[in-house]
Amino acid sequence: MDLNAHDGSENTTHEKSEGLYRWLSTFPAFLILLAVVLLNTSHAIHAQLLLLGEAQWEGYYQLRVDPQAPACNPDQDIEQALQRMIREQEEADDEFDLLASDPVPPEVLRQSLEAAKADCEFKFDRYHGIVERITPTVEAYRSLEKWVADLGEFRMVASGIMLAVLVLICGGTALLRKHHISLRPAASVLDYRVSALAQLGAFAILFFSMVSFKSVALSAGINVSSEHLTLLWVWILGFGSAMAICLYQVIKVPEDAVPGGNMGNALLSTPLYAIFTLISGSYFLLNGHASGIGIYINQMMELASLMLNVALYVLIGMLLKRTDLAQKVFDVFRPFNFRPEMLAVIAVAVSAVPTAYTGGSGIFVIAVGSLVYLEVRRAGARRQLALAATAMSGSLGVVLRPCLLVVIVAALNNEVTTDELFGWGVKVFLLTTALFAFYAFITSKKDDYQNLQKTDGSVWPAFFNALKPLIPYVLLIAATLVVYALVLAAYLDEFSAPTILPVLLAVILIYERIADKKARASGEVDDNTPEKPSLFANLQSSTSEATVHIGALLMLMGTTMTIGGVIERAELMTLLPAEFSSVWMAMLALVTILVLIGMIMDPYGAVLLVSVTIAGIAYKAGIDPIHFWMVTLVAFELGYLSPPVALNHLLTRQVVGEEEIRLSKLETQGESFWYRHEKILLPLVTMATALVIVAFGPLLWQDYF
Numbered sequence: 001m002d003l004n005a006h007d008g009s010e011n012t013t014h015e016k017s018e019g020l021y022r023w024l025s026t027f028p029a030f031l032i033l034l035a036v037v038l039l040n041t042s043h044a045i046h047a048q049l050l051l052l053g054e055a056q057w058e059g060y061y062q063l064r065v066d067p068q069a070p071a072c073n074p075d076q077d078i079e080q081a082l083q084r085m086i087r088e089q090e091e092a093d094d095e096f097d098l099l100a101s102d103p104v105p106p107e108v109l110r111q112s113l114e115a116a117k118a119d120c121e122f123k124f125d126r127y128h129g130i131v132e133r134i135t136p137t138v139e140a141y142r143s144l145e146k147w148v149a150d151l152g153e154f155r156m157v158a159s160g161i162m163l164a165v166l167v168l169i170c171g172g173t174a175l176l177r178k179h180h181i182s183l184r185p186a187a188s189v190l191d192y193r194v195s196a197l198a199q200l201g202a203f204a205i206l207f208f209s210m211v212s213f214k215s216v217a218l219s220a221g222i223n224v225s226s227e228h229l230t231l232l233w234v235w236i237l238g239f240g241s242a243m244a245i246c247l248y249q250v251i252k253v254p255e256d257a258v259p260g261g262n263m264g265n266a267l268l269s270t271p272l273y274a275i276f277t278l279i280s281g282s283y284f285l286l287n288g289h290a291s292g293i294g295i296y297i298n299q300m301m302e303l304a305s306l307m308l309n310v311a312l313y314v315l316i317g318m319l320l321k322r323t324d325l326a327q328k329v330f331d332v333f334r335p336f337n338f339r340p341e342m343l344a345v346i347a348v349a350v351s352a353v354p355t356a357y358t359g360g361s362g363i364f365v366i367a368v369g370s371l372v373y374l375e376v377r378r379a380g381a382r383r384q385l386a387l388a389a390t391a392m393s394g395s396l397g398v399v400l401r402p403c404l405l406v407v408i409v410a411a412l413n414n415e416v417t418t419d420e421l422f423g424w425g426v427k428v429f430l431l432t433t434a435l436f437a438f439y440a441f442i443t444s445k446k447d448d449y450q451n452l453q454k455t456d457g458s459v460w461p462a463f464f465n466a467l468k469p470l471i472p473y474v475l476l477i478a479a480t481l482v483v484y485a486l487v488l489a490a491y492l493d494e495f496s497a498p499t500i501l502p503v504l505l506a507v508i509l510i511y512e513r514i515a516d517k518k519a520r521a522s523g524e525v526d527d528n529t530p531e532k533p534s535l536f537a538n539l540q541s542s543t544s545e546a547t548v549h550i551g552a553l554l555m556l557m558g559t560t561m562t563i564g565g566v567i568e569r570a571e572l573m574t575l576l577p578a579e580f581s582s583v584w585m586a587m588l589a590l591v592t593i594l595v596l597i598g599m600i601m602d603p604y605g606a607v608l609l610v611s612v613t614i615a616g617i618a619y620k621a622g623i624d625p626i627h628f629w630m631v632t633l634v635a636f637e638l639g640y641l642s643p644p645v646a647l648n649h650l651l652t653r654q655v656v657g658e659e660e661i662r663l664s665k666l667e668t669q670g671e672s673f674w675y676r677h678e679k680i681l682l683p684l685v686t687m688a689t690a691l692v693i694v695a696f697g698p699l700l701w702q703d704y705f
Helices: 002-056 078-092 106-133 136-176 189-219 226-251 263-268 272-286 292-321 325-336 340-358 361-378 383-392 404-412 418-442 459-467 470-488 497-521 535-569 583-600 603-613 615-620 625-640 647-656 658-667 678-704
Strands: none
Touching: 002 136, 002 292, 002 470, 002 497, 002 535, 078 106, 136 226, 136 292, 136 535, 189 226, 189 263, 189 272, 189 292, 226 292, 272 292, 272 535, 292 325, 292 361, 292 497, 292 535, 325 340, 325 361, 325 459, 325 470, 340 361, 340 383, 340 418, 361 383, 361 535, 361 625, 361 647, 383 647, 383 658, 383 678, 404 418, 404 603, 404 625, 418 625, 418 678, 459 470, 470 497, 497 535, 535 603, 535 647, 583 603, 583 615, 583 625, 583 678, 603 615, 603 625, 615 625, 625 678, 647 658, 647 678
C-alpha cells in the first residue's frame, strides 16, 4: 500500500516537473511574443501621446526637447554697434579698388541693427517662454512619450534579432519534443536515428554557412553593423546548440521506439526542413558558395515583422482553442440538423474570414485547424471528411480582403492593384466554395445523414436560444475594438490584427473564467464539471502548445527560402521558353510550375520568387496580370494540398494528432478508394477543378465570346 502511494506521488511529482520544464522552456518565447505585441502597439500609443500632449500643452512639439538659448545679444547698444560698423566701412574703403561697393548709409545700418535686435529679443522671449512652460509635469510626460518613441525605434532595430531568437527557441523546443513536420511520424529506432542524423547534418551545414558568412562579411572591409554581427552570433550559437541536441538524439532514442525499422520509412520520418537544408546546402557547398544558405536564411530578417506576426497568429489560434467561442458559433447551426457535408462547407467558408487576416492557409491550419476539426466532428462528420475540411479550412480565404499575401503581390508588381485582386478574389472564393460543396455532396454517404432528425417548428426557438450565449461575446468584442479605436485610433485590419487579437482573446478568457465562477456559485454548473483555468494557466498551456508549432512552421518557412535561392541561382526558370506558340501553352506550362513551387515553398517566399522570375514571362505571353496572379494564388493552394508533400495535410496531422489519423484509417477499412483517401482527394479535386476554371476559363471566354 505504501509502495503504491509512493508511486502515485512520484508520478504526480514527475507530471509537475514536466509541466514546469515545459513552461520554463517556453517562457522566453512568451516574453518575445509579449514584447512583439507591446512594440507593435507602441507606435499607436506614441501617436496618441503626441496628440494628448498637444491638447494639454499647445505647441507641445516645442516642449519635447530643451531649447537652446539664442546666440545673439538682446542688450546690444545700437549706437556703439553703429559707430563700429561705420569705422569698419571707412577702414575697408580703398579709392583704388574699382570693384569696391559704395558705403552703406548710417540710416540703413541703424535700421538693420534695430531689426536684428528686435528679432533677437523675440527669440529670447520665445526661449524664455518655452523654458517657463517646461514644468516638472511636462518633463515627466515627455520622458514617458520619448520612452515610448524609443520603443518604436527599438522595434525596427531589434525585430530581426527577436525573430532569430524566437526561431531558435521554438525550433529547439520542437526538436526536443520531436515535433518538426515530416511526411510520417517516427516510430522505429532506425526512424529516430536517421531523423536525428539528417537534422545533425542540416544544422552542421547551417552552422558552417553562418560562420563562413560572418568571415566573409568581416574580411570584405564592409562596415558591419553591431545588430547584424549580433544576429550572426545568435545564429551560430543557436545552430551549434542544435547540433549538440541532435548528436544526443542519435545516441539516445525514445524508450518506446519500435526495434528495427526500414530505410524507406526512416527517410519519410525525416523533417522536411532538414531535407530542404541538405538539398540547398549541398548545392551551395558544391558550387563553392559556403555562405549562400546563410545569406538566404538571413533574408527572413527582411520579413522579420511578417514572420513575428506569423508566430503571433499561431499563439492566437492556441488561445482561441481554449475559449468556448467556436463551439458556441457551431451551436447556432445545430438546431437545423444539417448534414455533415453542409457543416463541413460552412466551416470551410467561415474559416475564410480569419484566413484573410492571417495571410496564409498553412498559418491558419496550424493556428485554428484543431478547432475546425473538433467542431466538424462534433457535428457528426466522419473523420476523413473532417480532416479534408480542416486541410482546406485555410485555402479559400487567401484571395479575400485584407489578405497580406495579396498586398505583397500588389506591392511587388506595379501591373496590379489590391482593389483589382480583391475584386476578383471574391469571385474565386465563391467558385471554390461552390466546388467544395458540390464534391462534398455528390460523394456523401447516406449512412451519415439517414438518422438525422427532421427539423420541425421548434428549430427557430432553439436557434434563437443558441444565439443568446453569443451576445456577451459580441459585446466584449465590440467594446474591445471601440476602446482600441477611441484610445489608440487603431482599427482591426491585416496590420493590427496580430496585436489586437491576443488582447481580445485574453479579455474573452477572463470573461469565461468570471462567468464560470458565477455559474458555480449559483448552482447552474455541475460540481463534476472541470473549473475554467485561470488566465495565467491558459497563457501557460497556449504558449507551450504554440511554441512547438511556431518552431516547426518557421523552420520550414526559412529553409524553403533556401530552396528558392537554389532555383534562383541555378537559373532554372531560364529553362522556360522565351516565347510560347500560344497563350494556352504558356498557361499550361506556368500552371504546372506554379503548382510545383507551391508544393515546396512557403507562400511569401514563393511570391517573391514568382515576381522576380515568372511574372514577366506570363505578361510577355499575353496573360493579363490580374488573371496570372489569381491563377498563381489558386495554384499555390493546390500545391499545399498535393502529395507527396501536401503541407496543409501535414499541418493538419500536427494539430489533430496521430491518433485521429490512425482512427480515420480504421474507420474506412473495406471502403472504396475515394472514402479511404477522402481527406486527400476531396480538397485535391476541389482545388484542381478551381485551378482549371480560373486558368483556362478566361482564355476560353476571350477566344469564343
